[in-house]
Amino acid sequence: MSEMALTADHVIVMGRGRLLRDQSMASFIADSGAERVRVRSPEAGTLRELLVREGASIHEAGEPGTTFEVEGLASEDIGTAARRAGVTLYELAPMTGSLEEAYMALTQDAVEFRAKEAA
Secondary structure (H helix, E strand, O other): OHHHHHHOOEEEEEEOOEEEEEEEHHHHHHOOOOOEEEEEOOOHHHHHHHHHHOOOEEEEOOOOOOEEEEEOOOHHHHHHHHHHHOOOOOEEEEEOOOHHHHHHHHHOOOOOOOOOOOO
16 A cells, blocks of 8 residues: 555545545545554653653654654654653654555445454
8 A cells, every 4th residue: 555655646535335435545544533643762751751741642652762753743842842851852753644544544434344343
């Protein structure tokens, strides 16, 4: 799907005989879910607590203790909060979703057959 995301500029998604989406590739991926921001800091614990108070969701990612992903705040808001608190940032990178993630999120309820959960 990554090759399709690079070459196609429009996407049409069908599920169970219905049109689920007909829009530009960029819009389809952007509409697929919450954006995340990758953050790396030597003061990750302090920054994590600060961002949670600001309403963000934190997801562990990358190097334990220094790197995490933030959902619910834009990179500008994270950078501003870090500056106000005097927290050093090594990385602040907005992350975009993939075509595969967007497709799976859209079609999760439109599949005809689904694997059963293991007991």
